[in-house]
Amino acid sequence: MEQITFSTDLESNIRLMQAIFQGDNTFVTRRAAGHKGLCCAVFFFDGMVNNIAINQSVIRPIVCADCAEATADELARTILQINDSRVETDTDKLFAAFLYGDTVVFTEGDARPVVVNTKGFAVRAASEPENERVLSGPREGFTECFMPNLALIRRRLNDRRLKFTFLRLGTRTNTVVCLCYLAGVCEAKLVRHLRRKLESLDADSVLDANYLAERIRDHRFSPFPTLGTTERPDVVASRLVEGRCAIVVDGSPVVLTAPLLFQECFQANDDYYVSFLQANLSRVLRALGFVCTITFPAVYTALLLYHRELVPARLLFAISAAQRGVPLPIGWETLLLLLVLEALKEAGARTPGAMGQTMSIVGGLVLGQAAVSARFAAAPTVIVVAIAGVTGLMAPKLQTASLWLRFALLAAAAAYGLYGVGLGLGLILMWLCRMHSCSVPYLLNLVPRVRSEQEDAWLRAPWFFMRHDRFAVKRGVKKGGKP
Template identity: 60%
Template sequence: MAEIKFTTSLEHNIQVLKNIFKNDNTFITRIAKNKNGLICAICFFDGMVNNLAINQSIIRPIVSCYESKVTAETLAETIIQINDSVVQPDLNKMLSAMMYGDTVILTEGEDKPVVVNTKGFSVRSSSEPDNERVLRGPREGFTEAFMTNLSMIRRRLNDTRLKFSFSRMATHSQTAVCLCYLEGVTDEKLVKEIKKRLDKIDLDGILDANYIAECIRDEQNSPFPTLGTTERPDVVVAKLLEGRIAIITDGSPVVLTAPCILQECIQANDDYYLPVMQASLARIIRSFGIMLSIIIPALYIAILYYHAELLPTRMLLALAAAQKGVPLPPLWEIFTLLIVFEILKEAGTRTPGVIGSTMSIVGGLVLGQSAVSARLISAPAVIIVAIAAVTGLAAPKLQNAALYLRFILLVCSALFGLYGLVLGLSSVLLHLCALHSCSIPYLLNLLPRVNAHTEDRTIRISWRKMKNKRFIAERGKK
């Protein structure tokens, strides 16, 4: 930020600001005078402010007041009719505020500006996040507007212990970042640890929460998420109640939560909005689905290549018949199809809605069917990859991990059969055992040794029976 200094000369102060923002046509300075000779300069950025508020609550009171000379304090406290107006002696903070939609009022004979909250830039209205849809429960989602996002959390959590700790990050973007936690519920060490990590961030700009996530997350090379992400305020509040911390980034609808454990990757947002039995069953199916998605291509290759004796005779014959005339060996078939699927998925994500669905039909159905008919690939290989792809969608938070593990296990199986598969899975388990998120074991609640005395594990338990709802916090206190 530029070094600036104001004097008691209004003209000089205006010129200082104009010099700083020269060649910037959105910077506007409006001079307001009253009959008794009071002159004020109102500085703001076009498009960032609420014009009505400036006209009615700043210009009108100044023009209609009777003072010929006022101090900055008088101006802020008695003349300006806006709830948030302060004298800001720190000129760097004044500039930051002005660039973020606040209005600066300079007056003759004062070297301290008054900063008035007149933010009025347009923001997207709240809608249900596309990638976190629920069958039942709140439909509200975060937007790109920082304060709106905070209000969504505050509205759901009427607790004096709810804390929002602001800071500005990144050299150029000076992005507002808010650390949100429940004092007394969240472990203090965790708060300190996250603050320490945030302080170390040294970036030019932060345009999304992922900029921060990459800088502060544990185990950068792990395919498993060690920081939670959500676009839903109800999820953030639920996590705060469990003793987690939320990091809200200005300009991003994605809120980070820490720590993140494997258990929450298997949970769905509406687990707690559905009846216990339904949610528990869904949770079991999800766990099974993601395991199937990771293992099935590798298992198919292991059995086909090394352990054909495990197959019933009819199935072996059917598989052998399906392979007849196919130019590629099964391993390369699966490998190619998995890559094609990932390409289709990537292309589908980036393509607009209608074209996206057309492409899915052409890519998935027509191409797959034609390739099988032309005997370029075998039908069982298509089925296996389709199962892996569909079951992988059961736990969206683990999709990235599933993608990597699918390929790694496939190679292990192709090299050593079922032994390779078991070896690969054991290595994954070892990795998970060693993994921590903000000093909390990643397998918390899933393995006996890292049990946190909570009843809500693989099976969802009803609220009536749940005694310990703050397992993250309790764990932190140990």
């Protein structure tokens, strides 16, 4: 970017600004003159600013000013009646703020511009996130607006150790990204690690949290998530309390949290708002559901291809009867039905509202029944694929892993039978063992080691047993370390 230098002549500054933003019809220049002769120029983008704030806190004070001239400092300190105004000499920072909805004011005789915080663009109201609904508990969710998102977090964590560190990422988008953590609770090493990763990022645009997540996460090609994502401020607050970091990206309602452990993929927001008995049953079901969704089609295929002697006789006869007349071998049949299931899910997700529900019913019931009647597919295979599909929804954070592992295990089962499935599961376990999230082992707490670390791992202890220092990342922090 070429060096921009402002002069003390107001008219030349106006011409310079108009030249820079030539062709942008939302760029507004407002000359304001005081009744004693003070001359100023106000620049802002239409639609990005709060018009009332500009009229009442910027234009009116200038027009009513009792002086013939004023420096930028005087303008910022004594004339403009707004809570956030400053003299900005760094042109990069000046334009970053200006493009983000701030107003720039030049005064005659001073080359330094004044930046006034007048952001006022339309934002979506906070609502409950569609993907993280709860039966009971708070229903607020993040929006695309940055500062209100930070306010939602701070409102829940009234702790002076809560830190928000801003960074700007993306050479084109210049997006504001905030690293949040509780100083003294979160390990400094973790904060440094994440900050270094963010600062070393070379991206031209950051339009959503996933733009960052894919770049900064460990094991980028793994289908298992190594960064947590949430749209709920209560979840972010609880993770910060546990000693994790959060990354808030402007323009995205999704907040990243790090590190993420494998067992967290089976945790849901509801777990903390309902009885621990109910929560633990749900967690066990989710874990079983994940195992079921990745292995069920593979085991079914392996049994019918290679190990029919393991199937009870009458069940085998029924399956054999259902398979009669189906044109495809069992492995291909299962694979194609799984692909159809994914296609239906994709179509349902992309189809708006009620039509999506209709699509699911037509796809799931009518198409499935018709396929069985027409002998395109056997009824047991449809049932197996349906069970895999339903159980795959039980752990939504592992949907990508479920999808890919299901296909991989199916291929292993078709090639090597149950030995292939066993080998595949062994490889997956080994893969998980060597994974890390921000230098924390991904399978931390897989086996019981320290009681405090187990209180909210695979199962959740009742709140009256739970201690606040239950997360292993901050193991070095002494219990009860209040500020």
